[in-house]
Amino acid sequence: MRSQTRCLLLSRIVLRRLTANPRHASKSVAVTPANVAKYEEALKTLARELECVKEHERQKIAEQLHDEFGQDLVLAKMKLGQLLDKLPPRYGGCVEEIDAIIGDLIHHTRAVIHELYPQQLCETGLTAALQSLAEEIQTKHGLICTAKIELTPRRLKDEVQEVLFRAVRELLLNVVKHARASRAKIALTCSPDFVVIEVCDDGQGFDRHKSALSNLSIGKFGLFSVRARLAQLGGNLRIFSRVGKGTRAIITLPTDGA
Numbered sequence: 270m271r272s273q274t275r276c277l278l279l280s281r282i283v284l285r286r287l288t289a290n291p292r293h294a295s296k297s298v299a300v301t302p303a304n305v306a307k308y309e310e311a312l313k314t315l316a317r318e319l320e321c322v323k324e325h326e327r328q329k330i331a332e333q334l335h336d337e338f339g340q341d342l343v344l345a346k347m348k349l350g351q352l353l354d355k356l357p358p359r360y361g362g363c364v365e366e367i368d369a370i371i372g373d374l375i376h377h378t379r380a381v382i383h384e385l386y387p388q389q390l391c392e393t394g395l396t397a398a399l400q401s402l403a404e405e406i407q408t409k410h411g412l413i414c415t416a417k418i419e420l421t422p423r424r425l426k427d428e429v430q431e432v433l434f435r436a437v438r439e440l441l442l443n444v445v446k447h448a449r450a451s452r453a454k455i456a457l458t459c460s461p462d463f464v465v466i467e468v469c470d471d472g473q474g475f476d477r478h479k480s481a482l483s484n485l486s487i488g489k490f491g492l493f494s495v496r497a498r499l500a501q502l503g504g505n506l507r508i509f510s511r512v513g514k515g516t517r518a519i520i521t522l523p524t525d526g527a
């Protein structure tokens with residue numbers, strides 16, 4: 270798995286170099302629209318594979334953090350509580366400070382595990398996960414974020430839920446990072462065949478005609494990767510944005526995935 274990741278990253282770097290430096294590119298491959306389209310297709314495939322590998326690695330790290338790190342921290346906190354009862358009172362203050370530090374570590378570890386692998390998605394499904402994502406974005410980043418989620422007629426496949434959740438998270442993080450918005454809205458509607466999620470903001474907007482390829486060459490990977498993951502399941506992402514007029518992103522995905 271490690272070598273697969275390294276290979277994918279390497280391919281990405283090589284492609285980025287080629288696309289970032291037209292002089293270099295012209296020596297090896299002519300920069301024609303057909304070649305650019307070929308690169309985009311190759312990159313999409315790589316992005317899809319990379320996402321799968323990343324997902325697997327995230328899950329593995331989250332499990333290890335939980336099983337080997339989080340559990341021991343909880344045990345250490347319990348043992349410290351038992352020790353506190355046995356120690357002379359003059360040590361009490363110090364033990365309580367250590368107890369508080371371990372408490373913080375448990376809290377941070379849980380936050381990292383949640384970030385890596387949102388268990389809520391497995392436990393309570395997409396609706397609850399999107400709602401708490403909106404709350405989290407609002408509390409952490411001070412952006413007023415609301416979620417209007419229509420119930421899906423039947424439970425969506427795990428993979429579909431996961432791809433949708435990660436796509437919405439990327440779109441919201443983009444709002445936080447780039448939009449200078451004061452509000453963001455998530456709206457999920459569902460027909461028997463399609464799930465549609467709209468994420469819009471009232472921020473500064475951007476020129477959406479900028480080529481995905483030129484974005485990639487300067488390391489902007491988020492939207493490209495979202496598109497690649499959606500396309501893998503037969504879905505797509507459309508973005509409507511004008512400078513000064515906010516941004517509206519619409520995800521459409523077949524309820525069963527492709």
Ligand SMILES: Nc1ncnc2c1ncn2[C@@H]1O[C@H](COP(=O)(O)OP(=O)(O)OP(=O)(O)O)[C@@H](O)[C@H]1O
Nearest residue numbers: 443444447448472474475488489490491492493516
């Ligand atoms: N909601 C938004 N408001 C304003 N600009 C946006 C918004 N979403 C995306 N953009 C613009 O589109 C660009 C591409 O977004 P993308 O998610 O692909 O890359 P990134 O966020 O810059 O980097 P990465 O996601 O790889 O960390 C951003 O750099 C930004 O200029």
Ligand SMILES: [Mg+2]
Nearest residue numbers: 439443491492
């Ligand atoms: Mg991004």
